[in-house]
Amino acid sequence: MRCGAHTRVPARRISCARGGAGGDAGGVTDETEFWQLIDETREAAQGDPVEQAELLVERLLGLTPDDVIDFARLFEARLARAWRWDLWGAADLLLGGAGDDSFDFFCCWLIGQGREVFEGALADPDALADLVPDFDEEVDGDAEELGDAADRAHEQLTGTPLPQLGLPPRPDEPAGGSLDFDDSRAMEERFPRLWERYGG
Numbered sequence: 001m002r003c004g005a006h007t008r009v010p011a012r013r014i015s016c017a018r019g020g021a022g023g024d025a026g027g028v029t030d031e032t033e034f035w036q037l038i039d040e041t042r043e044a045a046q047g048d049p050v051e052q053a054e055l056l057v058e059r060l061l062g063l064t065p066d067d068v069i070d071f072a073r074l075f076e077a078r079l080a081r082a083w084r085w086d087l088w089g090a091a092d093l094l095l096g097g098a099g100d101d102s103f104d105f106f107c108c109w110l111i112g113q114g115r116e117v118f119e120g121a122l123a124d125p126d127a128l129a130d131l132v133p134d135f136d137e138e139v140d141g142d143a144e145e146l147g148d149a150a151d152r153a154h155e156q157l158t159g160t161p162l163p164q165l166g167l168p169p170r171p172d173e174p175a176g177g178s179l180d181f182d183d184s185r186a187m188e189e190r191f192p193r194l195w196e197r198y199g200g
């Protein structure tokens with residue numbers, strides 16, 4: 001099902017349940033270490049997001065529970081930054097339609113591609129045409145398991161779910177102006193490179 005400007009926004013099962021007051025992550029696991037874990041597990045998994053999630057859980061099990069919480073906080077903060085209409089529009093083109101859950105899992109996948117791809121996509125979502133030139137909607141763009149990796153590791157380490165992460169609650173609406181994903185002209189104008197490859 002394709003989603004338009006008035007489609008119900010994702011009820012993010014990953015982020016919202018652990019919101020609260022506070023800022024971005026600090027602590028033992030810093031941003032450099034976060035992206036290093038992402039890169040190393042993606043490379044070892046040869047790009048398979050399910051295998052990457054399994055490898056990430058294994059790596060997180062070698063950390064302390066506090067480190068796992070720091071990792072989860074950094075992951076959630078990246079998801080919050082991706083909560084934007086323009087990125088959702090790009091995902092809709094890449095996937096041939098992106099509903100609530102699909103966009104959630106796309107954002108997890110985007111983080112799993114590493115810092116360069118993630119930051120490049122946030123700077124210009126249309127740049128995904130070049131950042132992931134071999135994108136295949138049959139195998140790419142869905143990393144639900146990656147979003148659950150920290151939850152699984154923390155529960156295995158402690159026997160308890162992840163605690164509140166101290167991040168601000170996510171807004172009901174994505175950031176930026178809403179887009180009608182079914183308006184071909186608007187989508188082509190906003191994402192010319194993605195449209196040329198995946199639109200129509």
